[in-house]
Each structure stands twice: as C-alpha cells, then as structure tokens.
Amino acid sequence: MVVAAQDWKMKYPLVDIHGNVGSCDGDPAAAMRYTEGRLSPVGELMMEDIDKNTVPFVPNYDESEQEPSVMSTLFPNLLCNPSNGIAVGMACSFVPHSAKAVYEALDKTIEKAMQGEDISEDELINTVLAPDFPTGGTIINLPEVHKAYREGYGRCVVRAVYHIEPYGKRKDREAIVVTEIPYGVNKAKLVSSIGHLASEDEDFAQVHEARDESDRNGMRIIIELEKNAPANIIINRLLKRTELQKSVPIIHTVLIDGKPRTKVPLKVLVDKFLEHAVTVLQNKAQFEYDRLEKRLHIILAYLKALENVDATFELMKAKNRQAACNNLKEAYDFDDEQAQAVSAMRLYSFSEEDQEKLENEYKTLDNEAKRYDNILRDEIKLLEFTREELSKVAERFKNEKRLTSISTVVDDRDMIPDIDVVVAYTHNGYIKSVKLDEYNSQKRNGVGTSFKVKEGDFVESIETLSTQDDLVFIGSSGKAYVLPAYKIPTVSKSSVGKPLNNYVPLDSSEKIIKFFVVTNEDKEDDSTALLLVTRKGVGKRMLLSDLPQTRSGAKIMNLRTEDDQLVSATLVSDDAEIFTISKNGQGLKFPVDKVSVMGRQAAGVRIMSLEDGDELVSAFTVAENDQILQLMESGAAKRVKASEIPSKINRGGKGVKCLTAVKRVGHVVAAGVAGEEDDCIVVTKNGMVIRTPVNGISLQSRISNGVKLISLNDGDTIASITIAGKDKEENA
Numbered sequence: 001m002v003v004a005a006q007d008w009k010m011k012y013p014l015v016d017i018h019g020n021v022g023s024c025d026g027d028p029a030a031a032m033r034y035t036e037g038r039l040s041p042v043g044e045l046m047m048e049d050i051d052k053n054t055v056p057f058v059p060n061y062d063e064s065e066q067e068p069s070v071m072s073t074l075f076p077n078l079l080c081n082p083s084n085g086i087a088v089g090m091a092c093s094f095v096p097h098s099a100k101a102v103y104e105a106l107d108k109t110i111e112k113a114m115q116g117e118d119i120s121e122d123e124l125i126n127t128v129l130a131p132d133f134p135t136g137g138t139i140i141n142l143p144e145v146h147k148a149y150r151e152g153y154g155r156c157v158v159r160a161v162y163h164i165e166p167y168g169k170r171k172d173r174e175a176i177v178v179t180e181i182p183y184g185v186n187k188a189k190l191v192s193s194i195g196h197l198a199s200e201d202e203d204f205a206q207v208h209e210a211r212d213e214s215d216r217n218g219m220r221i222i223i224e225l226e227k228n229a230p231a232n233i234i235i236n237r238l239l240k241r242t243e244l245q246k247s248v249p250i251i252h253t254v255l256i257d258g259k260p261r262t263k264v265p266l267k268v269l270v271d272k273f274l275e276h277a278v279t280v281l282q283n284k285a286q287f288e289y290d291r292l293e294k295r296l297h298i299i300l301a302y303l304k305a306l307e308n309v310d311a312t313f314e315l316m317k318a319k320n321r322q323a324a325c326n327n328l329k330e331a332y333d334f335d336d337e338q339a340q341a342v343s344a345m346r347l348y349s350f351s352e353e354d355q356e357k358l359e360n361e362y363k364t365l366d367n368e369a370k371r372y373d374n375i376l377r378d379e380i381k382l383l384e385f386t387r388e389e390l391s392k393v394a395e396r397f398k399n400e401k402r403l404t405s406i407s408t409v410v411d412d413r414d415m416i417p418d419i420d421v422v423v424a425y426t427h428n429g430y431i432k433s434v435k436l437d438e439y440n441s442q443k444r445n446g447v448g449t450s451f452k453v454k455e456g457d458f459v460e461s462i463e464t465l466s467t468q469d470d471l472v473f474i475g476s477s478g479k480a481y482v483l484p485a486y487k488i489p490t491v492s493k494s495s496v497g498k499p500l501n502n503y504v505p506l507d508s509s510e511k512i513i514k515f516f517v518v519t520n521e522d523k524e525d526d527s528t529a530l531l532l533v534t535r536k537g538v539g540k541r542m543l544l545s546d547l548p549q550t551r552s553g554a555k556i557m558n559l560r561t562e563d564d565q566l567v568s569a570t571l572v573s574d575d576a577e578i579f580t581i582s583k584n585g586q587g588l589k590f591p592v593d594k595v596s597v598m599g600r601q602a603a604g605v606r607i608m609s610l611e612d613g614d615e616l617v618s619a620f621t622v623a624e625n626d627q628i629l630q631l632m633e634s635g636a637a638k639r640v641k642a643s644e645i646p647s648k649i650n651r652g653g654k655g656v657k658c659l660t661a662v663k664r665v666g667h668v669v670a671a672g673v674a675g676e677e678d679d680c681i682v683v684t685k686n687g688m689v690i691r692t693p694v695n696g697i698s699l700q701s702r703i704s705n706g707v708k709l710i711s712l713n714d715g716d717t718i719a720s721i722t723i724a725g726k727d728k729e730e731n732a
Contacts, residue, residue: 001037002029011081011096011134014043024135025188025212045393046073052287054280072280074393076102076273078254082133082183090260092253095131095156095183098402102128103394105270106277110387114380121267125149128266129406131156131248136180136403145250152252152263158182158404160244164231167224173208174231176238178221182246187212191221193242203237206230274386281386282376289372292365299362301338302345306355316343419467421490422681422722425500425515428457432497433488436464452494452687459683462722465517472547473504474514474532474556476565481506481553482518504553514569518544522571529597532557533568533580533607535615540604541572541597558603568619576621577647579628580607583667584614585659587645587702589622594651606652618671629674629694630658630706631682633666633717638706639674639699661705669718678723682709686716694723 003009005017008024017037020030029035039047054072059065071077079102084093105127112119125146130139137158139145148154160181167175181187191212198207206229213220223238225231239245252264256272305312305328315327325339334342348354375381420436430453453459463471465485473481481504488503500506522528522544530547533539538560548554557566572578576592588608596605608616622628626642646656659668674680674694681691690710698707710718 002035004043005037005040008135009082011132012042012075012077012099013040014046014077014081016040016043024186026186041396042075045075046071046077048072048074049280049284052284054283054287070276074277074280074390075099076106079128079269079273084249084251088260090253090262091251093249093251095248095250096133097128097130098132098400099397100394100400101132102270103390103397106274106390107387107394109270109274110383110390114383114387119267121150121265124267124270131250131404132402133158133183133248133404135183135185136161136405137182138180138405138407140245140407142406148250149266152250152265152268154250156248156250158246158248159239159407161405162235162244164235167222173227174225174229176223176225176231176235178223178244179219181219181221182243183248185243185246187214187219187221190243194223194238197238197241201241204234207234277390278382278386281389282382285372285375285382285385289369289376292369292372296362296365296369298338298341299358299365301332301334301342302349302358303355303362304332305342305345306350306358309350312342312350419490420464421467421485422462422464423471423485423488423515424459424462424497424683425512426453426457426459426497427685428454429500429506429512430454430457430497431488431500431503432495433485433490434493434495435490438493452496454496457496457687459685459687459689459719461512461515461720462681462683462689463515463517464681464722466519468520470518471515472518472530472569473500473512473553474516474566474569475506475553476511476513477509478532478555478557478559478566479507479510479553480548480556482547485517513566516569516571518547518571527574528571529574530556531568531570531572531578531592531595531619532566532604533616533619534559534564534604535567535617536561536564537580537606537608537610537616538564538604539595539607539619540602541592541595542600542602543597544571546600554600556600558601560603567616570620572621577623578619578651579622579642579645579671580619580655581617581630581658581668581671582608582610582614582655583617583669584611584662585657585668586610586614586655587658588648588651588653588655589642589645590648590651590653592621609652609654611654617668620672622673626673627675627694627699628671629680629697629721629723630671631669631709631718631721632659632706633669634664635682635708635710635712635718636665636706637680637697637709638704639694639697640702640704641699642673644702657703659705660703665705666717670721672721672723674723680709681722683719683721684710684712684716685719686713688713688716 001015002017002021005013005015005021007013015037017035019035022029050068050072055068055070057066058069060067078094079097080099082094082096105124108123108127109119130142130145138161139156140159141157144154145156160178162176162178164174164176167173181190191210194207194210197204198210206226208224208226210221210223213222225234252269253260253262254264315331316324318324318327321343324343328334328339328342375385421433422436423431423433425431467486469485471483471485473483483503491497500512529541529543531539531541540557542556546556559565572592574593577589578592579587579589581587595607598604610616622642624643627639628642629637629639631637640658676695678694679691680694681689683689692709697709700706
C-alpha cells in the first residue's frame, strides 16, 4: 500500500495516504499503526463500474468471498505505472508512460479499427514516444527504446538533469547543480558516492564537496568544484562512474489469456488493453440495457394502470394485496413484477402530473435503451462507445506535462577537451591516438623514433587532428564508417593500440585503406563534398550528408571491377582544383566540378587515364600558390610548386610527368600539399616514424627525382606521410 502511494516510484499513485510514506533518500515509511489510506482518483478509476457485471468474479483463496478476476478499469495501469518483479524464472520490468500519450495511442488505434485498418507499429511508437518517469531526467537512447518497444525487450538510459553555475562568494568557482535524477536512484546514496569519489579517486580530486540542498521547492544536489576545475570533463566522468546516468530495463513479460508471454511488443500490449476496454464496456452496456428494460417494463404497467384510474381503484379494492395483484394481472395481463409495482403505488401517484412525468421518463429511458441496444448489436457503434468512454477518462490528463525530457542526439563531444592528436592505423587493423606533442621535430636525414606496433605489423596511415573532429574510415570495397576521435583513448606512443573492431563493427572481409578527418566546420559547410578515387582512375563526389550516421557504416561507392579498390578520399569545395598522381609519376590537375556529385550507390566517372601497369596513388586539392610534397619508396622526397603543373580543362586525361627516374628512386608512395611552416611525419612499413620540417626539403622542378629525406634500414620502405602544421603543435 505504501509503495502505491510513493510519488517518486509511481507515475500515478493509486493510494492516498495520510502519514509518512518515506522518501527518495531511502527513509522508511511510518509503521502500520500510524498509517491510513484511501484510493486516489486514479485508484478509484481502477474500480469504476466494477458493480455493473463488467468483469467476472471468482472465489478468493479460501472461498469465503468473491473477488474480480481482473479490474474493470479503463486506465492502462500496466503502461502508465512502473512495475517489476520475477517469478518462475521469468522477469518483468515495465517503465511508466504519460497517460496522455497512451490514451492518444488508444484513440488512434480505435480510429484505424473503425476504418477497417490496423495502426502501424511506427505510428503507435511515435505517439507513445518514450517512457515518462516520475523523477524526470533525460532519455538519451530513444532509438534503442523504440527497438525495445518493437521487440518487447531492451533498456532505457536515463541521465540526470544538471546545469553548471558560478559559485562561491566571489563567483570565481563553478558548481554542478543536479535538479533531476534517474528513476530508481537513491538520492542520499548518490550524494554519498560522489563524495567518496572526491576523496578517494584522483580523477575527482577537483571536486571540493557534494551535498544535498533539496527542499519543498524541489531537488537540488550541489557538486562544488575547485577553482579552474574543468566542469564538463568532471560531469562526464560522474555520468560514467555514478548513478547520475542509469539504465532502466524494459522487459515485457505479461499474462495473456491466463498464460505467461515474454518479450511482448508495445503494439500487442495496446491491442490487448483495447480488447479489455471493449469487453468491459460491452458488459457495461448490457448491464445498463437490462436495467433500463426492467424500468421500462414497470413504467408501462404504471401508464396502463393510469389510463383508467377508477377501474384500477376498483381492482385494488380487495381483501389483501395478493388478491389485488391477482385482479390486476387478470385485468391488464400484468406479470408478477408489474402487478406488485402497481399495487404498491400511493394515491398521489395517480395524479395527471405524475402521469406526465412517467410518460417523459419512458421516452427518455426508451431512447437510452435503444442506444445501448445499437451498441450491443453493431461492432462499429461499440467501438464508437469505447472511444467516447476512453476520451472521458483521457480528459482528466489533458493538461499533463511530460516530466522526462528526450534527447534524440546525445554527443559527449562538448565534455571532451580540445587536444591535438596523431591517430595511426596499422596494416593489421590496430588504431591508437597519441598526443601530438610527443613527437619532437628532427632535422632532415634523421633516423626517427619508433612508432611501436606488434611484431610483423606496420603503420599504413596516420592523421593529425583534434579530439573534437570525426574520423571517416574508408574500406577497400567502398564502405565508410564514421567514428568521433574522442572515442579513441589517448595513449603513449609506445602503446600498440587496439583493433579498430573495438570501435567500429567491420565486416570480416573489409580492409581499411584510408581514413580522413571531418571537422565541425566541414559538417556545417553545404558546399563541401567528399571526393573518392579508385586505383583504376575512377572517382566521384558525394555530399557529406550522405555519409553513414551509425556505427555499422554503409556502402558509399560501387566499384566497377572486382580488382579495383579505393585509394584516396578527400574533402573538396565546388571551386577547388584536384591534383591526382600515379605510382609511375604521372600527374593531372583539373577543376573538381568536372566530377559529378553522385549518390552512395553510383560507380563514378573516369578521373585519369592510366597506362598498363600504372595505377593511381593519391588525389587532393591544390591552390595556385601551394607546394606539393611528393614521397618515393626509397625515402626520397621533393617539393614542387603547384603552378608548375599545367591545369587541364577536363578530367580523364593522362596528365604530365612528375618524376623521371622511377627505377632509381622507386614508385611514388604518397603526395600532399605542404607549406613552409609545416612539419612532415613519415611512417615506414617497419614502424619507424620521423618528423621533419618541410622547409628542409628543397623546392625542385616538376620532373626532378627529389632528395634523401629519411635513412631507411635494409628492406624497409615508405608507407605513408602526413602533414602536421606548426600551429597545431603550439596549441597542443
């Protein structure tokens, strides 16, 4: 009884108790002798019309009383109030919902049924929308909740509602103020756990104090921070380590037709409640019809007796009442009930005024009886009656406001510090993130420092970016995956990292051949597109909005032949110029608008014509004043002014020679735009890394063979390069 009255546990309390019912801090309720209660308005609604033969009654446990087998309620308590438990190996956990939303879903279901249609699962889910907990909070996994509605099993992740405000006498510090906590959380224990972390865990050393300042005006938990403490980072840690964020299970296990069923979808629950409501109201209509028919039967006797008052009086002048009843039955063809009713009439009831009242009552009750008769005979009329009765109940909740807010997109990016990092991806699929300032700048011809990898593995690609950016991984088969950079833990450069499969669900046959950075500015720029190029010289542009938004990724380019694969992906604007270079040193520069913008499934167009045995190595944007850094297998490198490479009017040509002695310096491995103030990070297949200033590499002609950039060990070759700006290093 006490639990049914606790408003932090029940969305709609069923009992109104006079006395102490405990608190959300875990305080116990008063003893039974101090507690008395009565049904709340919703509790009374559960019992409404139970005396009208609406539900069957069965003997109780000792057969001394009769009890209803189900409640006659038109209130969907199973959906609106939380409940959980376990029995005979089957657990159930129902989350509460807004009664206003549930009644709206029922109304739409009836409307569709009256049209001979079945409401779609999506429409029903979008109407109910999400759980609504009595303690508020914010739901952060709406898609997962909707999946649970479909499958009857899942979870709802609820996050506390908080804000950050200035604190202290001088307002020189900050405090995290929590005003709503997840459902089922003990507030006192939550505050205690935060205080324990502050005193025991170094990650929370900047938490000065946690205390509860809640009062009759509402909840208020103060997490006071030290001066200059990063509030966003601390709250993110608290969400992971405390019950400020909690997962509430959704397990729909119910009894249907007396038999337990597990994983029942939301649509089945709504349909079954509607069946219950129709049955209850059909029984109520039958009860009301029978009552009206009985009353009309008596009124007909009254009216017949009043047609000839004198004759009726003579018939009632008998030795006793039974004789009078017999006279009435014989004269007017009354049955026992009618004769008894007329014989009991008082003299004043035989007036003309009372006769008129009886005639009006008969008309009113007859119309009402006909209405119930139509409801019982016509299924559509029964559905209309059900809809009308449910709408009357729903009217009680029309002004109800949602307590639990919904966040359709939850991104922890704002809680992550903006740090420049180097992200490396290895041949065997390992990825790691290292702070940029761990790599010290060296002069040309240095021997480098070790970028540690597992034995037999080597680094294939490396990018310099901010933890606020996204990484887009491009697979050799044309599939793409988007991963926020902050989700990759930052480690030391001596760490080997973790498999990319830990962060992105790759197909077993997929080989990541490229990844690049997408910044927040790129996402907001509608003119920015993604240029994809294959080693066979085929390419296309696609909008960033077409990139997959889920961890599972999506196909972004269909390759024309089985032996083709993607080799390059870069962000381009509409007015950019593209430079492509092949492994044999052929370079082609042309306007990017010559490459059409296409959808995910398009195979692309011819970008560059290649000779037999040649293949495209890289493609990127260049400006007139840019310098192109070109790296060969042997460790040779050179810089060339982009203006020295003639621009072509169209795509699809063979280009011009950008390297002469291919046999001596090796094939072109990679190329990119590099400024005078940039650094070049070179990675070899054996895992050696060197960072050297770009201005240490001489500026040469288009057809030159370059200078020695890195001293390679026997059997080692260049794997990739990346350009790191000086400004990024200074801000790291």
